Amino acid sequence: MSDGPLLSENPAPPSPRSAKRRLTFVTLAGVLAIVGTLAAAYYFAMRPVTLRIAVGPANSDDIKVVQNLTQAFNNQKGSLVRLRPVQTDGAVASANLLGEGKADLAIIRGDLDVPKNAQAVATLRKNVVVLWVPPAGKTKGKAAPAITKIGQLTGRRIGVVGRTQANVNLLRVILRQYGVDPAKVEIIQFPANEAAEAIRSQKADAYLAAGPVNSKITADAIAASARDGGTPKFLAIDSAEAIAQNHPAYEASEIPAGTFGSAPSRPEEEIKTISFSHHIVARRGVAESTIAIFTRQLFAIRQALKNEFPLAAKIETPDTDKDATIPVHPGAAAFVDGEEKTFLDRYSDYIWWALMALSAMGSAGAWFAGYLKKDERNVNNSQRDRLLDMLAAARQCDSMEELDQMQSEADAILRHTLQCFEHGAIEEGTLTAFNIAIEQFHNAVADRKALLMSMPQNLQRASAQFRAAGNA
Known part of the structure; x- marks a missing residue:
């Protein structure tokens, strides 16, 4: 072998x-x-983000605006940001929710304490202050001297439309500017839906209302005080510039003639007043890209809604100046300044690292x-x-x-x-x-x-x- x-x-x-x-x-x-990682990254980058927006009180114009925006966002094809309204008792409660981190967005008044973590996204609307006196002879009892200017309000009853304390604080600011001690004035508050009836009952000598120029609540309150053909006397806030200088949340403004009626004209001529804004603010921790997308969608939808819902037309871009009362959110500023980042701008670093990871995985x-x-x-x-x-x-x-x-x-x-x-x-x-x-x-x-x-x-x-x- x-x-x-x-x-x-x-x-x-x-x-x-x-x-x-x-x-x-x-x-x-x-x-x-690799495919799963890329798909997951794309999904998380492009999936809709739901932002909680605090707004109140119930049945207010702010609630109606936010509800319409929410519906429009949800119906918009390819919407990357959606809204979930969180109803509150008012602007103060909304601001508190934002400050506590329980809301991503909020509707707040610019003349209230703004949370430290709030940054402006848009101006929802501007409000003007209206001070007027009913026509002579409408008060009960012995006739009091006619009121023709704010300095004559000492010892008088002033009715404030709305239950918010912010309007009372606003009245006190105006009174102090004209040397009237708020302690020597009787302030009577009544809900907005009871304003017309309270004025007909002659519960005050003068009235204050704050709201948009075309506010129906203000217009109805003024109309309620103009009975028997009398014309209310509008009190001009001539020191509006001084008030604005001492209180940055306020601005000097004017109310055009005939704003609240044209037969007869109310007011008969343009009067000076002060204004303040309601803002849409975002929590500082919300991503810049998310707020930029939200701002872009907001102003795109505003154009579509303004015919059906005129209040949407009042939405304006925020003040992007560095000395603005409420600092602007970087995402909103990027949209306003035309510097909004594209998909590649936002995720270029991630893409580069992903390519490096793929190279390492290949090796x-x-x-x-x-x-x-x-x-x-x-x-x-x-x-x-x-x-x-x-x-x-x-x-x-x-x-x-x-x-x-x-x-x-x-x-x-x-x-x-x-x-x-x-x-x-x-x-x-x-x-x-x-x-x-x-x-x-x-x-x-x-x-x-x-x-x-x-x-x-x-x-x-x-x-x-x-x-x-x-x-x-």
Whole structure:
């Protein structure tokens, strides 16, 4: 028998399918991870953000504006920001919610204490202060001297439309400016929906209302005091500039003639007054990109709503000056100044890091793929050594069966080597060396078979026995 190793003594070359499966699985997992990461990033970047907006009181114009905006935002295709109204008792309560971080947006009065974390997004509307005196003869009892200016309000009853303390504070600011001690004035408050009835009952000598120029509440209150053809006397706030200088939340303004009626004209001529604003403010922690998108949607929808809901037309851009009473939110400022960041501007850093991560993953994947092919290379090296051993054994083999068996084993080695080359486990130079070794092996087998076939059977048996005895 030949002293070369038999096929049965060496395990069959393992199939590279398991390594191929592992490589395919890892590649597929990596691709899915990358696609999933990109999809998740896009989803989180483009999904609608819901902002809580504090607004009140109930049935107010502010509530109506916010409800219309909420509906418009929800119905707008591709809207990236949506609103969730949080109803409060008024501007003070809304400001408190924002200051406590329980709201993202709020509708507040500019002349109230503004939370430290509030930043302006838009001016919802401007309000003017109206001071007027009913026509002479409308008061009960002994007639009092006619009131023609604010300085004559000492000792009088002043009715304030609305239950908010902010309007009372506003009246006190005006009185002090004209040297009237608020303690010497009787202030009577009544709800806005009871203003007309209270005025008809002549419960006060003068009245104050604060609201938009076209406020129906103010117009109805003035109309209620103009009975029997009398015309109310409007009190001009001539010191509006001084008040605005001492109280930055207020501005000097005018009420045009005929604002509250034209037959007769109310007022008969333009009168000076002060104004203040209701603001949409955002919590400082809300992302700049979110507020920029909200501001863009707000002013786009305002144009669509102003025909159906005129109050929406009052919305204006915020004051972006550095010395503004309420500092502007960076996102709103970016929209107003035309510097709103695009998608690439906002996420360029993330995209760059993602590309770096993909590059690192690619390098890691290449290393891991090479690591998975390490076993194939090791098996291939052992098969190369086996092939060289069979080459030496074939030149001395005296059995045709052994030669056929070794040839079959060489074919299996060649098949495995070609698969390794296809998988990238071995390089072209290694494959070339294998081809040379296989060719030499087949030549050696062919030469040995030719020699054995030319020898008589008795010589073949004698040679086999001689070699067996030598090996023993």
